[in-house]
Amino acid sequence: METNRNDGRQLQQTATIFKELLSPLNERGKESAHYFYRILGCYEDQNKFLTEIIGFQEKLRSLNNYIFFDMAIPLANDPILIEKTKKILESVALKDYNNGVLLSILEEKGYFSLTPDPSVQQNIREAFGIVLNLYMLNDPPGNISISLNFVTKILLWFSVYGRQSLERNLYNPKIFYWGSPKTHEIYFLILLSLLDCDVLVVNTTFDDRFKKVDQQNKFSLPMTMAKERPLSAFPAKKADKEPRPADKPSFHAPTPVVKESLNLSSLENSDPSIVVKLKQTEAPFEELLVPMHKRSGYISGSFPIIPALFVRCLGVPVSTDDWEAEYYNTLYNLDRTLQISGHYLKFQEGIPVPSPIEIASIPQQFNQQVFQNREEILVHILRANLLPQTKNLLLDNTIKQSFIDTVNLFSQKQSNLSFTILLNFSLKLVIWINRYLPKLLENKDSREKELNQDCQFRVLFYGSIKPHEIYLLNFFYKIGSDVLFIHSELEGDLPFRSFDEDNILTQVLRNPRSLPLAPFPVSERLIRKSTVAYNASKEIEEVIYSEDVGLYKPWQFESYLTQPITLKTTYDELKILWQEPSKIRPEFKVQNKTVYIPNLFAKINGVNEDLGAYWQDLKAFSTAPNTRLIEFVPFSRVSYTRQELYQADYLLNGQGYVDELKVMKSQYYKFGYLRTPLQHFLLTKLNELIASKMFLFEIDEKMKLTILMTILTMEDSLIKLIENFDFPQEIPKIIVYDRNKESFSDIDAILLAYFNLVGLDILIFTPTKYNTLEQWLKPSLFDVHQLPLVKYELDLSPLYSLISSSAKKTGLLARLFGGR
Incomplete structure (x- = not known):
């Protein structure tokens, strides 16, 4: 944006900036998904400038998606987090800071896993990569300590503000910095901008460090005002600290909110946890039995990466044999195999709601206290130690982090969510976890003394599922368990549509056939299997006797029209x-x-x-x-009475055509001995005759019944003509x-027209x-x-x-x- 010293022009440009920053996402083009402006100096009329800035900040506050920095970005005072971060970075050589190695290590340690959405995690990694490369290019550090200090500060800031910057609704997050950002702060603001936040820097002086970092204004657009004003605290600071109404939670970052976020951040990151990656497969039943440590993408150690399945298996695969029986036999045998292997949960009739005894186990403080935001709910649940604990520190921390991620995901997916509903869901999830997690962790092998990284967890959910039950499955997946959701109907996963609309959190496999849901098999069914020679013969026939080749085997097209x-x-x-x-x-x-x-x-x-x-x-x-x-x-000759003719009226549907199922069950139907495709063929041709307009007389309701009864009562010798018709022969x-001079009757004409259509x-x-x-x-x-x-x-x-x-x-x- 050009520098312009004309005060009237500056006012117009400032108003345009404010309007752009306050515009909802659905009114922006793809090229303007987010904005990053920096205003240098102020108007000649300083009071007018400050009044506009204060008014603009109040509008930002009303969006409930807002982070404010006054003269500086506070740094988290969390010794555990700082020590953990430095310990990770000390093992990285300086040359690896901008070649992807450092990014891979940070990703492995879970620094980019602020959300379960893999695409968002990838965006975070790419944004960090751009900022690291920009830092190394602008001011190559002389030693590792300088780089370590820079990356540590960026990571600490991101641990506090990163999750807030990823919140999405009608408006994207707004970042308002009042003052002149320091160099490292500029890099962090660029990082937030790369994550699609709107960023506005208002620096009333002309001291602009951006010229060193963003030399070509690639990441931000400057606007220089007519007059310079010494920096001071934001004039609306007192108003900024006023409490927000309970029904309008804000992502503004004054001291109380930052303190609460830090507490939750400390609880989340005090120990290492498992990072779970979605494993893609076309054969989930086979992949389920592959040991975790043999899967591609598996990494062991203090910060393990687990390639786990979260698959929605819908419909039924079709083989050349008895595919329905084969499907249920596959489920039965898979279940038996998993039961023997242990660390296995199966849900087949939904998940029972919490019982009165389970509800009574929740401390009374949760019924009495009014919570102001999601973080407060999570902090109180974690501090109350309501989640089950094991002797495995890595697993304990993973359970805690998976619970937090699942609650956050639920909050993101719901519209108009009250804190009461969120609390009830969180406690329901706690009860379910306490009910089922010990069963999943149970050692059925007496030789297995304790859990280790070779333990493999598997959860199978069969049948109809409710929305809250999906989030329990998500929790199990986040701790490293394979999760299979199985439904024999192709549309059996409808509740998953709101949970995973873009199929990013789960993998969807749709089979060709759909079957009504039946109880989970408790035994194997009788089945016939084809020999190798039979299958080879069928394959050859499919090639030789295709529609296009011109060679036809007997009765090849009996199911055709x-x-x-x-x-x-x-x-x-x-x-x-x-x-x-x-x-x-x-x-x-x-x-x-x-x-x-x-x-x-x-x-x-x-x-x-x-x-x-x-x-x-x-x-x-x-x-x-x-x-x-x-x-x-x-x-x-007519072989039915007038009364029978009119009684057959119920065999026609609302459109005036023959209802095939009703006809086949009626007392007038005598074709049941014929092969099934031929029965369907005869009735389909009957409807074609009604709609054909072949006759010179009107096809009214009575004539439709006459046509129906004529075809249903035709003599056997005429039926045999069609029965012997192999279409190509x-x-x-x-x-x-x-x-x-005696001529045809209307019944004769109906039969001849019918045979012509055949x-x-x-x-x-x-x-x-x-x-x-x-x-x-x-x-x-x-x-x-x-x-x-x-x-x-x-x-x-x-x-x-x-x-x-x-x-x-x-x-x-x-x-x-x-x-x-």
Whole structure:
């Protein structure tokens, strides 16, 4: 930002800065996620400048996400923490301060683990790396003591203010520094800015040490005012110390809050604790049995790193065998193996709420005291020694830190959280930990005298889970236990969505199938397993008999649907194609679980001049495989009563289509003996017929019932035509010979339309040339071939005495290329 000595321009720029700093995150672009401004000097009118600054600070206080520094950043007076930090840094060579080694050590010791969110931990590491590199570049230290002092101060500041700087809501944290920051303080302010805090430095003098640290204004933007004013304490210091209302907790950092934070910080960091990293795996059941010390990422020692599982296993994997039984057998055997190994907890019907006896074990002081903030709740619980203790110092400190992290995580994930709810949750978690942690730590092997780093903890939660129960699982994970949440339904982890919306805290594995939740298996189920040869055969079949290859095994597509492509042909083509299987005809294809059937639907009016040739053609048509010849019309008879027709109304759903499940359970259903895919096929085609618009009459409610009952009561010989239809092979056929003026009934038309939708071939011979099918079905659905002569009362009996003109059936290619 340019320096501008014009007072009016300065006022405008200052107002703009204040407006930007007070803007909520959702109104900022990605390039302006946070701001870092420093104001040097003040207005000519000093009172006006101070009034604006005081008013701006009051607005910051109202955001409840605010840290204020007056002339200096207080340094934590915690001998234990200081000694611990220096002890760690003394082992690091000066050359390792900016090459990543120091960062790895600090990460290993848990300095970046202020939050369980791995992405935030990575941001903290990167921010520290930038500040360390900037420090080493600007002023390379002459000895290790200078660098050790710098890093120690940064870490001590971060131990106090780091957790507050990571708080997120509608507004990001605000850092207000009044005065001229010292060099090391400038580096810490840059660190907070890199963690997406808004930072404002108001230095009423022109003594700006930033010129040495941030020489090119890369990290902050300066604004120089018209006049210089000697530094003094912030004019609103008294107001800043006024107590805040209990219902509006503030992250402002006056002395009382800093003191409380220091107490909690001391309790958290007085001893080393385990650092847990989320272990990713595609085979959690197998990885669960791998010893911890053999996993990649495992580090032992005083500050161990544990690669632990926290996996949500949803749905059921599918194999070529009995996958449902195999799934439950896998759970049963995993449970047995973990029980034998020890240090194992299984939850299968939720977690019982605290009992009256457990509640009575909580000291009465927690029912009587009013807590002002989260830190105060945690400090009192830790000081009351409510958490279980072991003889292992590392584990004790890890239990304490995991409890703190879990409560903090719960607080971050909840909106409009009162301190009463937070206290109740914290005490509920304490009771659960005391109830279950001793069981997890219990030594079932008498030879195992005490816990050691080779102990491996495992927790399995099966079935529906509640939000608070998830946080107990998080606690177990944070102490280094593997945690598996298992639910057979794909949507069985809904409560996890608010806990881990971005799938950062846990790993999610979704299997292909979903099963309704059943009780945890208590025994193995009978199962059939495929041999190696059988599996190899199935794999070969999948390659050879695919939809695209064109080789089809018998009944390969019996679970598919059909889509008729009724061909328009000449009479000669009709005679040729009639004998050909579906897969040889033009337009045949298999795609998207549908077999496209090139079928024939034609009406032949009149007869040949040579009546013998007419009979020969009809006989050739009727002797094709799987052909039904109908010699009279109407050919259908109604086998249900009018009362039964209207009683079937309940079989239609609200949209006017057939309810498949209701039909299959009804008294009218007689297809139960058919193979299951064929039953589904028949009812699906029934609904297609209702929606098809093939008829010339209106499809009202009564006609829908007529269509339904017609299909359900059709004679067995017609059902067999469909039952024998292997879609790529020979197409079943229906031939109707209509020699009289009596025509088709509406029932006949329904059946013929239905068979056409299935994909059957249909021929109507009408020597009289009367309108027959034309009275019921749209003429566009079928071809009409006109022969020269018209005959009346032409009996069909001569057909059976004729000798076929060709004793040998010839194929399509032979006839096309001179074979006939």
